[in-house]
Amino acid sequence: MISTSIIYLIETSEWETPMLIQPKNHDQARLHIFVDYCILNKLTVIGPFQTHFANKIVNEVAGHEFYSFTNDLSRFN
Numbered sequence: 001m002i003s004t005s006i007i008y009l010i011e012t013s014e015w016e017t018p019m020l021i022q023p024k025n026h027d028q029a030r031l032h033i034f035v036d037y038c039i040l041n042k043l044t045v046i047g048p049f050q051t052h053f054a055n056k057i058v059n060e061v062a063g064h065e066f067y068s069f070t071n072d073l074s075r076f077n
Contacts, residue, residue, distance in 0.1 A: 015040070 001007045010016070020034040061067040 014043075 002009065017040055018036040020036075022032050022034070024030045024032055
């Protein structure tokens with residue numbers, strides 16, 4: 001990808017994330033890619049409203065005839 005200019009090398013960036021690439025134990029032709037998101041998580045701004053997991057929402061509304069979702073930020077109901 002570098003030779004075709006799809007990607008290019010950078011010296012440093014505040015957004016760079018350490019990556020580790022290792023061959024899989026049972027199949028050396030396949031790779032595991034490990035990404036360390038600790039730096040990115042420190043830069044991430046947490047919003048005031050939590051996002052619930054989809055399975056929790058589905059369990060809460062299961063069996064009800066009607067349900068409604070409200071988004072306080074965009075005033076969507």
